[in-house]
Amino acid sequence: MRHRTRNRWLYGCMACIMAVSINLATPAVSQAGWLDNLLRGVLIWGVQSYQLSNLSDKDEMDFGKQIHQELVNSGQIRLYNNSQVTNYISEIGQRLAKNSERPGIKYNFFVVEDDSINAFATMGGYNYVNTGLIKAAANEAELASVIGHEIAHIEGKHSIEQMKAQARNQGILAATGLDSSQIVQLGVAIAFDFPHSRNDEREADAIGFDLLTQAGYAPEAMASFMTTLKNETGGGGASFLSTHPGTDERIISLQAEANTYTAANAKGARHDIGLNEQHYRNKISPLR
Known part of the structure; x- marks a missing residue:
């Protein structure tokens, strides 16, 4: 019903414009300018702008997919497609994501074939972990700490x-607001070029x-992984640390x-899952 009503409105609008065009055989300059502006408005009708502060979960997921x-x-990224590794990373991610305070977001997890130690997330639930970071982690808990951190950026809408x-x-x-192409272009740029703020x-x-921990x-896995990377690289060699300011302060905290x-x-309940290094190495064995 709303679709038919909108069509009647559009047809009426176009008919009005046509009538004005016919009747104004010798329009004055001001009339012609008014008509040009109205026609221009009709031509761009349907181009949608989005207020970033008011994006629905569905809109955000659609943009994340784009x-x-x-x-x-x-x-710009090359996906690593070994099913043993990718399924394992997804299982860890989904285990963490089920406790997210944004249940309307569908979280997706991907492995990027890249030896640099890095991970990042984009809007709409899309998370990426480099093969270099997977190999650098000592165990599943350390890897989970990184994935949880990236999920947290999505939960906090930091990319937006x-x-x-x-x-x-x-x-x-x-x-x-911004149109869809601008949002996608910014999303691609932010994925690599703009570090998150300290807050x-x-x-x-x-x-x-x-x-x-949920x-x-x-619980010590997050600080443990950051400490290992800092000691091995001097604090700046790993992309994951060099784009995340205040490493020492964060480790202490x-x-x-x-x-x-x-x-x-x-x-209370056990909170020592993911510390078995041999189990972890077996799971990621295709990366050796």
């Missing part, structure tokens, strides 16, 4: 906030820690949080 396709089709900031910086954030990282650490993983959590839950 950003993913652009990343793959443009060759980055988009708004970059759109303002580039002068493309109109009062009506976003703190929030992602806190949310990621909760996701990690899934039963060892996360280790203190793990100690507090362990003490408070000493007599």
